[in-house]
Amino acid sequence: MYPKHIIEQVLQSIDIVQVVSSYCELKESGTDRYRGLCPFHAEKTPSFFVSKSKQMFHCFGCGKGGDAITFLQEINGLTFTEALEMLAERAGIKLPKPTYGSGQGQTTQEDSKKQLYALYSQAVNFYRNQLNNTLTGKIAQDYLKKRNISPQIQNEFGLGYAPADGEALYRFLKSQGFSDALIIRSGLVRQSYKENKYYDFFRNRIIFPIRSIDGKVVSFGGREITGKEEPKYINLPETELYKKSRILYGLWEGKETIRNKKYVVLVEGYMDLLRCFQCGIRNVVATCGTALTPDQANLIRRFSSEVIIVYDADPAGINAALRATGILLQAGLSTKGVVLPAGKDPDEFLQAHSVEEWNELIENAPRFFTFFIHLNKGKKIHPPGKP
Ligand SMILES: [Zn+2]
Known part of the structure; x- marks a missing residue:
């Protein structure tokens, strides 16, 4: 463990408002308080507060709260020491070698x-x-x-x-x-x-x-x-x-763009994601061979409240899109879907078409229910989550 005075020195050298702001959007609410949508639970009205003078955060919705170290621990799944080291790096403080013994x-x-x-x-x-x-x-x-x-x-x-x-x-x-x-x-x-x-x-x-x-x-x-x-x-x-259910491919590389664009494009494969990035589309994440999980949906929600699903236009892709939609809606995310021309995946589409054509599809992406009806023309499928 690091000595107490070191921990305090690190905490005093950073501003929790800035730390939290790199994970979710905060708005000033009063002289000392900042307010935003809680990055830890799904909500439509902000009940997550950060106090600049106290250097603490608290959510009245889910009860999570603490200092900047706790915040980094919770949001990144880090141990205390890892979170402290991350903060120290941010503050430009070189930590002494930790002393082992207790714990x-x-x-x-x-x-x-x-x-x-x-x-x-x-x-x-x-x-x-x-x-x-x-x-x-x-x-x-x-x-x-x-x-x-x-x-x-x-x-x-x-x-x-x-x-x-x-x-x-x-x-x-x-x-x-x-x-x-x-x-x-x-x-x-x-x-x-x-x-x-x-x-x-x-x-x-x-x-x-x-x-x-x-x-x-x-x-x-x-x-x-x-x-x-x-x-x-x-x-x-x-x-x-x-833990594969908690990782999204491309999220680290794309998170700044996702936050700026305020929506994220969800694709299935490594190649789909790399193609998007190569075309300059950086607000993309991929599940890479696993079905989208609630943990991944919560991860997305830390950065954006809207998701546009672009999966392969084959039966497997369509079924995966429907399942993902159910999970995203349950996490409180606004969900749209793009249907690519038959047989194309995002990688193939972007190689055969221009980025403008891609953007047009994204901009005109229908909301979930229209998307669902479109996908099920002439088919008898029940909405996700319903028997
Ligand atoms: Zn909360």
Whole structure:
């Protein structure tokens, strides 16, 4: 733990109003108070208050409250120390090495998270290097070229390549001094008990690092590139850093634009999202192979109150859109939907059409009920949530 005077120094160097404002919109309400829609629960009338003089927040709706550290803990799912470190970084204060002793359990847990973050960050370097600087990476480069993903976007999202070899990452991580136990816990390497051998989870795949809301890589997705392997996309299993129901791909990269535009476009896949970003459309998030969850809907609500769903125009996409709509409405989000021309996904649409045409679809997106009726022309489907 850090000594008390350090914690106080950090808290005195920041302004809670600014900290909270980077997560939700606040309006002045009285000389000392700021008011906004609570980022922790769904509401239409603001009952979330921040006091500048007290440097505290409180929500009269859900009862959450505390100082800036509590706020960062709650909103980012951080431990006390992680939130303090985030604040200190923001304030430009260099923290002394924390002293361990009491609270051993928590410290160990935090250490273990830190080690995992460090391992993932090295794994990103490894995959990037494989993609950009090796002969074997050429096949992946060609693939990304064929899919028309620009080098800028590859850089911004840290795309990489997992070689087919099957042990290269394991050997690399060992050479960096990571223990077998940690490497196994990362999910990136598996152990075959039969042959007493280690093998990489991703082999011959394009790698998409997945970042949490504070920009740290917490997991990876991999897409096969030969056209022969199934499944096309695989994701790492959940770890102590990654609960897939609580992460949205692209949210960290796009959150500023989402807040400015006041709506977010929801797409299904990695490629859909990258295509949007490449076309300059940055208020987009993707669920990446999993059905939208209530936690993800709440995550969206921290940044915007309106969602426009653009899913694939095939039966699976339409069903997923309907399910997502139900969850978004329950989270109190205003929901619209875009139906793309038959058989197109957002990636294909934006490659075949201009951004203006895309914007036109988005601007004219019908509200949920019209969207629903449109999707169900001639079909007998019940609205989501109704038997
Ligand atoms: Zn609340």
